[in-house]
Amino acid sequence: MQILRREExxxxxxxxxxxxxxxxxxxxxxxxxxxxxYRLSIAHVGADGPFSTFPGVDRSIGLLEGDGMVLSLPDGQDVALKQGSEPLAFSGDWAVSSRNLGSKTVDLNIMTRRSRFRHTMKRGNLEVLHGQATRTTTTTLAIFNGDATIIANGQTISLHRFDTLVFSPGDSLDLTITAQCDVFTVTLDAEHQS
Structure with missing residues (x-):
């Protein structure tokens, strides 16, 4: 298990x-x-406008902070992403634009190169994390939308808002996590090349 701190x-x-x-x-x-x-990032969206395109890449986005946004997809569909919404998956090939529903928003983005990895992103509580992290063949990322405490191998570790845990395949999951916040989990599976 690796801890990535927001200040880094x-x-x-x-x-x-x-x-x-x-x-x-x-x-x-x-x-x-x-x-x-693959690339995991936090985006600060201060104004309405187009998303960057990433040909050959699959994306998922989840709202971390703010009132939310409406994403306009190329098929004419508008999708609202608000507090508590499930993340939205879409193709990086698409021309997507966003409109904030209030002031600025902060969102979580995972992008995977389609030929190399596939991903899922879920929003939930610690049960979601435990369910995802027990899969030993994947890399699992957990992003905390608040403070949390972890006890691993007898050591107590404090996590803060937007810190990330990285579980690699084969990592021991003998740990206790206490958190009163949403947790976004991202699983990454390598595509097998033939």
Whole structure:
């Protein structure tokens, strides 16, 4: 298990230059926006406008903070993403635009290169985390939308809002987690090349 602290996340402009993101994790570590296999980030959306396109990439987005936003999809469908909403999965190939429902929003994004990985993102409580993390063949990421305490191997660890736990395949899950907040879980499965 690895702990990624929010203060260590890399801040950078969006690919389209119209906002800021906190990059939590990118793989491979030396990759960039054009050649990553997967990328987890927090986006700060201060104004209405288009999302960056990422050809060959699948995306999921979940609301962390704010009143929410309406995403306009290329099929003409508008999808509202609000507090408590399930994350929305969509293709990075699509031209998607957003409209904030209030002031700025903060959202969680996972992107996976379709030929290399597939992912799921769920919002829930600790039961969701335990259900996801017990799968030993996947990498599981848990992003906390508040404070939490973990007891692992006899050591007590405090987590703060937007900190991330990374469970790699084969990690021991003999731990106790106490949290009074939502937890977003992301599972990453490698695509098998033939």
């Amino acid at each position: 996340y890399r801040r950078m402009p969006w690919k389209n230059g119209q906002g800021m993101t906190e990059e939590i994790l990118i793989f491979p570590p030396d990759s960039g926006l054009g050649d990553f296999d």
